[in-house]
Amino acid sequence: MGLAIDAACDLPQAFLQQHAIAVMPITVRVDGEVFMDDRKPAEIQRFIDRRLGSRSHSAETEPCPVEEIQKLFLEKLVLEQDCVFCLTITATRSPINEHVNRASFAILKNYRQVREQAGIPGPFMMRVVDTRNIFAGAAPAIYEAARLIAADETPAAIRERLTHIANNSYGYMLPRDLYYLRARAKKKNDRSVSLFSAMLGSALDIKPLLRCYRGETGPVGKVRGFEQGAESLFGYATQRVRAGLLVPMVCVSYGGDLAVLTHLPGYAELRAACGECGVELMEAPMSITGMVNVGEGAVTLGFAAEEHVAEF
Template sequence: MQVGLIVDSACDLPPEFSRKHNIFILPVTAVINGQTYIDEHDPLKTQEFYQRGLLQKGYYAETRAYSPKQIHSLFMRKIVPQFDMAICETVARSRSLIYDNANEAMNTVMARYEGVRAAAGKDGRFSMRVIDSKQIFAGQGLLAAHTLGLIEKKLHKNALRHEVETFSDSILTCVIPRDLHYIRERARRRGDNSVSALVAFMGKALSITPVLFGKGTDAQPVAKTWSFESAVEKVMNYAAARVDAGLKTPYVSLSCGMSWPEIDALPGLDLLREACERNGVELLLSQMGITSSIYIGPGSLCLALAAEPHNFNDFQ
């Protein structure tokens, strides 16, 4: 049975990793200063966005989930003829309509796939599951990487879904927003009150760089620093120590909303690389995608790993 994995473009993964494992990217529409772009995680287009500075005014941008009709069309053309079963993992349902729209599209696909399968010369039934990852950015990427390992075990579809949903609760993310003015303005324009805890933590001192830590969208401020570099060093020290202590999956996912020279110069990155190599862990290092960067702001960083429950400061 051929099983395909679908993620949306809020999921940050290295492009070469996605290509190697034939991960299908469900696009997201981005509207920036009135111009429409389709984010398909094309690395060249992403690099162009950074070079042209298109994301610097991201609080004037909006992202739009593909409609159920658009998703239905993509699934029928790209997924049904190729796979016998598909797992679609979406960005956290609380942050986007992608889950709801993909779920609606799945229902119409399941009612109409037989003719498409027959035309493609595929025998047997087709099945599909849409799963709320409960994650964002690098966290969603980590879940996708772990899911590939579960698919290789050839679990029954119900067991596979259960394992994915259970594992998601073990994922912990660290987020460092580069510009709190950006976060505040984006929230104001969207009417989003979810950043109230961050604003309360920072008060009026928007020059402070916070470290947010927790499960998926429930991350809370756990440290405040006076520079982005200091915040990055804290996160790298934490991640390296946590890797040495043991993980639930042999991956660490790290996405950065900056150019590759800036990424390579991040303080503590070599320390994390060495810890991963020492422990047989693959570091999934990627440039933050267009969708992710619009949401959290260019220059930001997101790291995810899966481990037993612990506190951020336990590994400083």
């Protein structure tokens, strides 16, 4: 059994390599420049180094086309595995889930001939899972999928468990620049950040804490300043770690140099709590797609927990 994800799922490169996770790329075009968002560190760094700043909000993003997904599977994955779980960010925010589902029809129709020619017996299975979250919020389901595959669980048991984790995954985001976020939202016809809140936020340095849960994204709190926002978010995550998680991991992604995380208030306490509770704290660079959509320097954080009320 194997795993495939889309590039907007934020996880460390070392984890992807350890579990041989295939990445479905996203093409990003900014003012004539093209970036292949495939979670490769070199390409992410190239985007950061270009300092595109405020221009990135006008970027065009193209999720992996149906034909490319078919090619990835029929030329590679069906020859390497008997079953692949394909996890995507929430279908409410990206068409990638729809693309994978459409591609699956041709893949399941044509895999037999490909495998027979390679002398590989038996059927091939493909399961598409909507993580119902974005960026670091997609990480818990992927982490759990890797654990269950390593434990040699059955595909049916894995599918059921991943559905449960997806329904109980929480993804939080702290943006640095509300004007950028609002400009990007306007381009995508997304009214979740109004001009008024962007103006108010910049004037008073008030930042919203945004949450994605079961495919729905919206503000759950307001904080004054990015530093205080980070302290509030990491403090909340520390509480959830101590209260108990459904998957023993917290993933934090950052739209820039990961070394910045260590210096943000509250992060040392979160790291200590994870160590005490046997929870793995994963740090990942935010995808190019993520930075284009929410701006460089944003923080996202994901974990899976029983349903609860977020208090900020």
